[in-house]
Amino acid sequence: MTSKDESVYSELGVRTIINARGTNTVLGGSRFSEKVLAAMQEANTAHVDMEDLLVKSGEKIARLVGAEAAFPTSGAFAGLVVSAAGIMTGTDREKIMNLPKTKGMKNEFLLQKNMRYMFDRCIEVPGAKLKLIGDQHGASSQTLSDSIGPKTAGLLYPVHLASNEGAIPLASALSIAHEKGIAVLVDSAFQLYPLDHFRSLITSGADLLAFSSKYMGGPNSVGFICGKKEYVEAAASNSFLAYERPGTFSVGRGYKLDRHEITALIAVIEEWLDMDHDNRIKTMEMHLQVIAERVSDLPNVTIEEVAAAPGKPPWPQLLVHIDENKLGKTAKQIEQALIDGEPSIWINGGGTATNLNKNSLIIRAIDFAEGDDQIVAERLRRELT
Structure with missing residues (x-):
């Protein structure tokens, strides 16, 4: 003491x-508000079924932000990792068990070369391969289309770099990717203000987006993913709790969350939207x-x-x-x-x-x-x- x-x-x-x-x-x-601290303190008064908490909190986050589905993660980077994993595996238990070995899976993620950044390692952590397209001056829509092949699983799009010279706009990238049948994973960790911008990304048609709570005033160690239900469910199937299911040793085991962090996440999202x-x-x-x-x-x-x-x-x-x-x-x-x-x-x-x-x-x-x-x-x- x-x-x-x-x-x-x-x-x-x-x-x-x-x-x-x-x-x-x-x-x-961040420095927490009284509301966030109170949510964590209240969570400390009782234990819960963590799977129930994750599912119900994901449903509430989706309602709050206007997404089809959502799921809490231990920060934006962890969200990107389990999202990349989910895009490769879906909910197939055998594939989930095999990661980071990706034999027989579509395992390539495209990234515009002029959008390289320090967190693109998130793609390689679950075993995927990063394939750069274009050059330092950008990439054309045709280059993106031509780069999508039989091994392409998805496109990583760090949206904070969308204004880089020659970068393909998100809307165009989404159109091309979806026409070719691949998913788009958006790193939107701090894309929270103004609220119209935040909501426009969520409704952009991106398959998965990753956000961090710390930029809202929440814990350093929590965030959330949201997007299309099938992809959110696939990402959740690679999360830390999935490791506890018989026969599912998921790569997300190390990205553990506590109940206090999850309740704090809900509180800080509510606070951010009402602020x-x-x-x-x-x-x-x-x-x-x-x-x-x-x-x-x-x-x-x-x-x-x-x-x-x-x-x-x-x-x-x-x-x-x-x-x-x-x-x-x-x-x-x-x-x-x-x-x-x-x-x-x-x-x-x-x-x-x-x-x-x-x-x-x-x-x-x-x-x-x-x-x-x-x-x-x-x-x-x-x-x-």
Whole structure:
């Protein structure tokens, strides 16, 4: 037990931080609302038949989001893995048992080459093969059509990359894939805002879509898939609970969920759909404005405010562009100095994996506590001076 003056983190010797990076796996996801915490606490009061809970919660999620069917998963990546598995196996127990060995199955998933991203490994985890089409400048509809062969199981479509130069639009990809009789699996992990955009993806005709709850304010370790009933059922047949059925050692065994996470998922979806998103975004923008005003007068610094928008993560961002040569520091060095300081502040420094905004600091105010904006502003000014 921890003492009255000691937190669970300090007892372990773990340092707490100010999260100015946002909803991020390496920082433990989100800060839960009272409703989400209450749902988890209530789930803790009793045990249930987990299969019954998974089925009934999937039915409720489908009703809430307007999908034909849905199923809880342990995050979006796990959802993509069991979805890819289900597209290959259907509900055939022998095929499910054989994964990741895919002999005799359609086992290729197409991906536009200019849409390669860090999570396309989800296709290979259950034993499928990733086949790239087109080049770094995009792919034509004809190329997609011609690439579909006797071994093609489906198309992976990371919809957050749909605006990449030369990318085949989702609607066109769906039309071609369905005409050729293959499934389309959409990675839509954070495609949650605005709600019209969220719903438009669900009703797009995609066979399966994967979402993460952490971008709604839910647990880091839970999400859901939704789409056509036959594909959702096939994915569920490869999930962790399917492993408990006699003669079905499914590849999804490691993607286990607890009842607390499932009830939290329902609560956070309800909360997200009922939320005043204008107010949510306005609150974040106010925090970011405090920081922007404190550093905007500094030399070698340019401020850019990026609004939340369809296809992007559901929050505003503050970009602090720096002239690294004149300042004598790199964005990465400033990021590390903020992490190493007291209190520890985590931002994104040095841009993304694709070198976008590589001379910039990216700040998000999703889970700020009272006064965090002032602390971040003062520390950032010190490092930029």
